[in-house]
Amino acid sequence: MPIPNPANTTHDTPELDCIDFSGKTVYGDFRDDIVRDGFAVVKNALSPERAQHYVQEIHQWLEDFGLGYKRDDPSTIKEECLPIIHQKGLLQAYGIPHESFTWGVRSEPGVIGVFEKLFNTEDLLVSFDAVNVSLPNRRDLPPVKPWAHQDQDPLRPGFRCIQGFVNLNPCGDNDGGLMVLKGGHLVSKEYHEAFKNEEQEFRWTNEMYLFKDTGLKWLEEKGLEWVKVNCGPGDLVLWDSRAPHYNVAPTGDMARFVVYTAYAPVSTATKEDLIQKKWLFENTKGHSHWPQGFQPFVEQFIAPKRNGELDPHNNWTPRQKPVLSERAFKLTGIPYLEAMS
Ligand SMILES: [Fe+2]
Numbered sequence: 001m002p003i004p005n006p007a008n009t010t011h012d013t014p015e016l017d018c019i020d021f022s023g024k025t026v027y028g029d030f031r032d033d034i035v036r037d038g039f040a041v042v043k044n045a046l047s048p049e050r051a052q053h054y055v056q057e058i059h060q061w062l063e064d065f066g067l068g069y070k071r072d073d074p075s076t077i078k079e080e081c082l083p084i085i086h087q088k089g090l091l092q093a094y095g096i097p098h099e100s101f102t103w104g105v106r107s108e109p110g111v112i113g114v115f116e117k118l119f120n121t122e123d124l125l126v127s128f129d130a131v132n133v134s135l136p137n138r139r140d141l142p143p144v145k146p147w148a149h150q151d152q153d154p155l156r157p158g159f160r161c162i163q164g165f166v167n168l169n170p171c172g173d174n175d176g177g178l179m180v181l182k183g184g185h186l187v188s189k190e191y192h193e194a195f196k197n198e199e200q201e202f203r204w205t206n207e208m209y210l211f212k213d214t215g216l217k218w219l220e221e222k223g224l225e226w227v228k229v230n231c232g233p234g235d236l237v238l239w240d241s242r243a244p245h246y247n248v249a250p251t252g253d254m255a256r257f258v259v260y261t262a263y264a265p266v267s268t269a270t271k272e273d274l275i276q277k278k279w280l281f282e283n284t285k286g287h288s289h290w291p292q293g294f295q296p297f298v299e300q301f302i303a304p305k306r307n308g309e310l311d312p313h314n315n316w317t318p319r320q321k322p323v324l325s326e327r328a329f330k331l332t333g334i335p336y337l338e339a340m341s
Pocket of ligand 1: 151245
């Protein structure tokens with residue numbers, strides 16, 4: 001039987017009313033950037049020292065596979081010395097969505113505080129998402145072509161999701177990072193009205209859309225420009241899921257280490273979402289950036305393969321289980337689910 005396109009359809013989530021996109025409200029902080037540009041860099045959500053601490057933890061995690069990677073030896077940056085890392089830098093397997101350093105970043109008060117301010121509530125969920133490890137000079141990986149996309153269903157317009165990552169290493173012009181079409185979120189509804197009859201690329205989920213050359217030309221004719229989002233260690237980068245974006249690999253010598261961090265109000269999740277999220281947490285499973293947890297990673301598709309065989313180094317569990325603070329545990333949604341029953 002042919003696979004339908006999209007392969008998987010999620011339930012809808014409510015539009016978020018925490019930001020006024022009319023331009024009539026001046027916030028005096030990162031929210032103004034999100035309204036105008038569709039993205040924002042929140043400086044020093046954690047200190048550069050904390051960021052460096054996490055950088056060293058990730059290096060240690062890579063070294064502890066025992067495959068030969070050494071943080072100070074660039075000749076060990078090759079597949080045989082490393083866990084299998086997707087060409088776009090994504091690490092979703094090996095238990096990394098629940099590794100101690102991943103939860104450490106998610107639990108940082110300075111990161112949580114930004115989302116509390118954005119959503120005007122402390123009742124939040126956090127995504128159990130991936131980590132990006134884009135090591136420099138990966139000559140053994142094919143070059144990454146631009147893959148402009150938005151992570152939101154074109155049939156569900158409006159501001160429904162904010163994505164984010166905490167950046168851990170310096171990120172300048174030659175370093176791997178995020179490309180965003182500045183202001184693209186504001187024309188999203190008009191765009192999808194214009195392109196509603198164009199045949200779409202294959203998608204695993206309805207909450208995604210890949211732009212083709214025709215669409216990119218339309219956006220260019222609107223005068224919109226792609227920008228590389230440079231940022232420093234400890235900065236939190238946020239973007240509206242309607243904004244076209246993709247990532248680029250490093251061309252210099254700096255590794256890109258980022259932890260994806262998306263939060264949403266608990267009120268946007270159904271009870272079924274919270275039940276599933278609890279199961280995912282208790283079984284150390286990952287899911288997409290939607291914090292409600294309705295898109296678990298499909299292990300069949302993300303299982304790392306080494307020389308054509310399933311990588312024996314992957315057992316889907318973190319090497320060092322996280323110890324969650326009371327605040328961090330609330331972000332799993334479990335206390336809210338227990339309060340319902
Ligand atoms: Fe994306």
